[in-house]
Amino acid sequence: AQSVAQPEDQVNVAEGNPLTVKCTYSVSGNPYLFWYVQYPNRGLQFLLKYITGDNLVKGSYGFEAEFNKSQTSFHLKKPSALVSDSALYFCAVRDIEKDSNYQLIWGAGTKLIIKP
Amino acid sequence: GAVVSQHPSWVICKSGTSVKIECRSLDFQATTMFWYRQFPKQSLMLMATSNEGSKATYEQGVEKDKFLINHASLTLSTLTVTSAHPEDSSFYICSARMVAGGPTDTQYFGPGTRLTVL
Numbered sequence: 001a002q003s004v005a006q007p008e009d010q011v012n013v014a015e016g017n018p019l020t021v022k023c024t025y026s027v028s029g030n031p032y033l034f035w036y037v038q039y040p041n042r043g044l045q046f047l048l049k050y051i052t053g054d055n056l057v058k059g060s061y062g063f064e065a066e067f068n069k070s071q072t073s074f075h076l077k078k079p080s081a082l083v084s085d086s087a088l089y090f091c092a093v094r095d096i097e098k099d100s101n102y103q104l105i106w107g108a109g110t111k112l113i114i115k116p
Numbered sequence: 117g118a119v120v121s122q123h124p125s126w127v128i129c130k131s132g133t134s135v136k137i138e139c140r141s142l143d144f145q146a147t148t149m150f151w152y153r154q155f156p157k158q159s160l161m162l163m164a165t166s167n168e169g170s171k172a173t174y175e176q177g178v179e180k181d182k183f184l185i186n187h188a189s190l191t192l193s194t195l196t197v198t199s200a201h202p203e204d205s206s207f208y209i210c211s212a213r214m215v216a217g218g219p220t221d222t223q224y225f226g227p228g229t230r231l232t233v234l
Contacts, residue, residue, distance in 0.1 A: 034222070043122070043209050044160075044225040090159065102148055102213050104223060108159045 139210030
């Protein structure tokens with residue numbers, strides 16, 4: 001079955017330290033992978049996506065993610081965290097071989113807290 | 117670019133009334149729009165997928181007669197919650213996929229609508 005796992009409900013990082021938000025996926029075919037961020041009482045903002053090519057994808061606000069096919073992971077990273085990065089982060093995947101309606105499969109979300 | 121708006125941003129209504137939520141793609145045309153529902157501290161739950169000019173496809177367990185979706189143009193989709201009840205209170209979010217964006221396209225999200233039914 002297709003699924004996305006974000007194993008951590010919450011990640012706490014001190015400001016200035018590197019951060020990682022984990023995501024693993026399970027699809028039968030090739031995945032398109034996405035990261036979105038949600039601030040309180042707001043919709044989702046697109047951060048980055050992996051389609052093909054370079055496994056390291058750079059996105060908005062200094063975030064990047066690395067696609068690892070063997071580990072079926074797409075972890076979100078940032079070298080130096082800011083307090084303003086505190087938000088809810090969602091990983092999503094689209095199985096291009098199964099889905100014809102462009103639907104996304106969503107992870108449960110990870111709350112990122114950056115402490116000053 | 118790729119801005120999606122929702123109106124209203126929040127609404128409070130009495131039980132039994134109907135509420136319409138609009139989702140607009142402001143600077144692009146959207147072949148497909150998605151409606152999600154999000155409960156506190158939970159992930160998004162896809163309610164339905166709507167393609168311009170055709171009937172919406174509802175996910176299992178979502179009542180199509182209760183949640184009416186209309187996608188009359190390439191820039192506007194509406195969700196009407198009919199005869200709303202307190203259990204319909206939630207955060208409703210729409211997203212839009214760009215026309216001719218291709219298989220690698222991205223969903224762009226609206227800011228959400230907070231519905232509270234008294």
